[in-house]
Amino acid sequence: MAYYRPPGPPADPIIVRDLTRLQDEMRTRVRQEALAREPQFIAGCDSSFPTPETILSVFVLLRFPSLELVEKVWSVGPVEVPYIPGLLSFREAPNVLRTYEKLQQKPDVIMVDGHGIAHPRRMGIAAHLGVLLDMPTFGVAKQKLTGTFQEPALTKGSISALTDRNGELLGEVIRSKDKVQPLFVSPGHRCDQATATRLTLACLRGYKLPEPTRLADHWAEEFKKELK
DNA sequence: GCGACAG
DNA sequence: ATCTTGTCGC
Numbered sequence: 487m488a489y490y491r492p493p494g495p496p497a498d499p500i501i502v503r504d505l506t507r508l509q510d511e512m513r514t515r516v517r518q519e520a521l522a523r524e525p526q527f528i529a530g531c532d533s534s535f536p537t538p539e540t541i542l543s544v545f546v547l548l549r550f551p552s553l554e555l556v557e558k559v560w561s562v563g564p565v566e567v568p569y570i571p572g573l574l575s576f577r578e579a580p581n582v583l584r585t586y587e588k589l590q591q592k593p594d595v596i597m598v599d600g601h602g603i604a605h606p607r608r609m610g611i612a613a614h615l616g617v618l619l620d621m622p623t624f625g626v627a628k629q630k631l632t633g634t635f636q637e638p639a640l641t642k643g644s645i646s647a648l649t650d651r652n653g654e655l656l657g658e659v660i661r662s663k664d665k666v667q668p669l670f671v672s673p674g675h676r677c678d679q680a681t682a683t684r685l686t687l688a689c690l691r692g693y694k695l696p697e698p699t700r701l702a703d704h705w706a707e708e709f710k711k712e713l714k
Numbered sequence: 715g716c717g718a719c720a721g
Numbered sequence: 722a723t724c725t726t727g728t729c730g731c
Binding site for chain 2: 532533534535569571572574575577578599600601604605606610611625627628629630631632670
């Protein structure tokens with residue numbers, strides 16, 4: 487059952503019910519833990535939609551902590567699921583997974599554009615991808631999906647907690663640059679909050695977005711041109 | 715009942 | 722996400 491009705495054409499209630507069940511099953515496989523060792527490579531991924539029926543996904547691989555770009559891959563595919571808040575992963579994950587396979591060097595951890603457990607059912611796309619890849623992942627989102635928080639101070643590095651009504655910690659709200667809208671960082675799979683936050687801060691280079699996400703975003707734009 | 719709603 | 726021009730603030 488849907489927990490709310492998104493604007494636009496109503497989503498097929500049957501599809502919503504089935505995907506939600508699948509999501510709840512996947513949630514039972516999520517683990518939160520510290521990384522086994524300090525990462526040598528960190529990946530960033532992002533997807534865009536050149537046309538309403540086409541998805542273009544990108545993976546960038548950076549050496550850590552130098553953040554030097556060592557690899558970038560992309561792939562396009564068909565869009566088969568509509569955008570339904572809370573079920574975003576089912577729309578993007580298939581193509582993201584095909585893109586991941588193209589990486590020559592696999593990362594130690596993946597920074598995903600979207601939420602990790604800061605999700606209504608604790609299964610944002612970062613956790614979803616982490617379970618399917620059985621890889622450490624965490625999410626960095628630009629907008630809140632669920633939870634409440636106090637506005638962090640306006641200076642870079644300020645942090646506040648993102649919690650649900652019961653006080654459960656869902657993630658942390660981070661001011662990645664002076665006076666910009668904060669980022670929402672949450673663990674995905676095989677990663678904990680402290681690690682997610684630490685890595686996000688370690689990937690800042692003067693921009694609002696941490697390098698893995700920023701570069702994935704940048705290359706998505708570049709690759710989009712190659713389609714024409 | 716009203717509002718909220720990743721990308 | 723995507724569509725779109727100029728504009729305010731540092």
